[in-house]
Structures are given as C-alpha cells and as structure tokens.
Amino acid sequence: MAPILLNSMGNEHNGYIEQEKVYVKNPHLDSMEEDILYHFNLSTKTHNLPEMFGDIKFVCVGGSANRMKAFAQFIHQELNLQGNVDDIRDICEGTDRYSMYKVGPVLSISHGMGVPSISIMLHELIKLLDHARCRDVNLFRIGTSGGVGLAPGTVVITDKAVDSFFRPQFEQVVLGKVIVRSTELDEELARDLLQCSAEIPNLPTVIGNTMCTHDFYEGQGRLDGALCSFSTEEKLEYLRKAHEAGVRNIEMESTVFAAMCRVCNLKAAVLCVTLLNRFEGDQISTPHDVLVEYQHRPQRLVSHFIKKRLGYLS
Numbered sequence: 001m002a003p004i005l006l007n008s009m010g011n012e013h014n015g016y017i018e019q020e021k022v023y024v025k026n027p028h029l030d031s032m033e034e035d036i037l038y039h040f041n042l043s044t045k046t047h048n049l050p051e052m053f054g055d056i057k058f059v060c061v062g063g064s065a066n067r068m069k070a071f072a073q074f075i076h077q078e079l080n081l082q083g084n085v086d087d088i089r090d091i092c093e094g095t096d097r098y099s100m101y102k103v104g105p106v107l108s109i110s111h112g113m114g115v116p117s118i119s120i121m122l123h124e125l126i127k128l129l130d131h132a133r134c135r136d137v138n139l140f141r142i143g144t145s146g147g148v149g150l151a152p153g154t155v156v157i158t159d160k161a162v163d164s165f166f167r168p169q170f171e172q173v174v175l176g177k178v179i180v181r182s183t184e185l186d187e188e189l190a191r192d193l194l195q196c197s198a199e200i201p202n203l204p205t206v207i208g209n210t211m212c213t214h215d216f217y218e219g220q221g222r223l224d225g226a227l228c229s230f231s232t233e234e235k236l237e238y239l240r241k242a243h244e245a246g247v248r249n250i251e252m253e254s255t256v257f258a259a260m261c262r263v264c265n266l267k268a269a270v271l272c273v274t275l276l277n278r279f280e281g282d283q284i285s286t287p288h289d290v291l292v293e294y295q296h297r298p299q300r301l302v303s304h305f306i307k308k309r310l311g312y313l314s
Helices: 027-031 049-053 065-078 115-131 187-197 232-244 254-263 288-309
Strands: 004-006 058-062 100-103 106-110 138-147 155-162 169-174 177-182 205-212 247-251 267-277
Touching: 049 115, 058 065, 058 115, 058 288, 065 100, 065 106, 065 288, 106 115, 115 254, 138 254, 138 288, 155 187, 155 247, 155 254, 155 288, 169 254, 177 254, 187 205, 187 267, 187 288, 205 254, 232 247, 247 267, 254 267, 267 288
Parallel strands: 004 177, 058 106, 058 138, 138 267, 155 205, 205 247
Antiparallel strands: 100 106, 138 247, 155 267, 169 177
16 A cells, blocks of 8 residues: 655645644644643643643653753753752643643653654643644754764764654554654754854764654664674664765654644754764773763753743843
8 A cells, every 4th residue: 555645744744834823733633622731730620720830932852851950951041040059840640641830931851762752752742842832943852872983072962853764754553554754854943053062172962863763672773782784894784875875863752843834834953962883883882971961962052042042142
C-alpha cells in the first residue's frame, strides 16, 4: 500500500496561519467535556490552563528530567527572576512519566528517550498550549547526539530531520495506513540561532541535517551493542553515505518533533551537542566534567536567544 503523504505546510494550514496560535488537528476534542492530559497529571476541568500557562512563549524539551530541571534553574537565573531557584517545582510531580517546570514565559519539559516517548509528550504539550490559548510560541529540543564528522562539543542546529534512509520525513502507521509527514524545520529560527551562536564565546555551531533512528545501537550503526549484524567497514560506509547526504549528527527524537510542530503551526528548532565523532568510535570516553560543559552548550544558546527576544540583550 502506498504511503499517504501529508504536506503539513499545504492545504492543512488553510484558515489557521493568520491566527498565529497553537492549534490542534483533532475535531473530536471539541465535543469532550474534559480533556485529561494523563501523562502530565493535568486536566481542563481540574486546572485553569490559561491562567497557569497562557503567558508561555518558549518551550524547551529534552530527554533527561534532571537536565530539564537544571535548565529551568539556569534560565531563572539568566532572566533575573524573583525567588529561589531551589523552589522551582515540578508541575508533573504527580506522575513519574515526565517533568515540567515553568519559569516566567519559559516551559522546560523532559521527554524521555526515543520517538514513542517524545510523541506522547508532544501530543499532550500541544493540547496544553492550545487549551491555554498560547500564541507565538517557539519550541526547542535541546539534547545530546553522536556527531558525524564533527568534533565533540559541536552544537548542531538541525536543518532537516531525516530518517535512516536520509529522507526528510516521518512515517506513522495510523489504522493500518502509513502516514508520511514532512520534517522540515523553521529556516528563519535556525538562522537566528546560528547568529546567536556567533555572539557566544567557545560555542562551535553548525547547521546540518540530523538523522533520527529508532534505536541507539544497531539502528545507529554501533558495534558495541548486545547484537551486531554488520562489519566495521559496513558501519563506516553507512556513516560516509550519511555525511554525503548532509547528516551531521544522530539522535532519536527529531523527526517526530519536527513533523508534529510543523503540522501544528509551531516554530521549532532542534539543537543537539555532539558527544563524540562516530567515525572515530562508538563509546564516550570524554571526562565527566567536559561532558557536563558540552551538555550545557545548547542551553546557553537557547538562553541567549530567549534573552534577545525578550529584550534583555541589544
């Protein structure tokens, strides 16, 4: 059966672009008396979502709950907000699936590892932003990745999120049919972020394609998993083909993130730091303190962008 191609910047957007708001693409929600955002432990009946989240302008998501708490504390300090950073609470503390922290107009949320985990989070996040009547929201995925021909510590701003065949698309099976959505991200936002990176010392940054896989080991061509069905030469040949296709890093969430944000009229960007060059190995041997500094680089870049947008920087 041929896949169904949904170009989310085509007719799907008619009647919505002028609203400049987050919108969901599910007519069934209109007939629901209550929408329970189960994995956030939030609900339209038990929580005043516009009051809680209506001022959100920036959403930053990342895999690790601890890292997203640290980012919330970091952005709190960067924006010189009142209160103690240690008092920032997890809005989703009633569940152990995700963690969420609100700091002024910034929302920081963990999404776990892999496409299924971030997909669940995004469904509920997008509904949350819609219920809260948020407008002009920018979404950022900040995380770590394996570099393809790049030195460790390089931040990659994703041009296009591609699948394991280097195609800029995300495939979702719906009712036995393959739905294909575009994974192109906002070009202007990527350029603005690259410009911001040039204003920050010691922050090597490039724009390139990001390959999203469904597995950390065999799916990414690693030789160190419990299973391996290929040779070193085959691995390197695949990485060379990826590099020739413009791929500069590999992770496990970018395609669904790009596709869902694109459909729902959200300006989005993916910024992942490389922890190693996959041409040189599969395991990370960099000292812990250096890795911590690497992982902070996408946070520094997004923070700089947010402060410029809010007028903190000239």
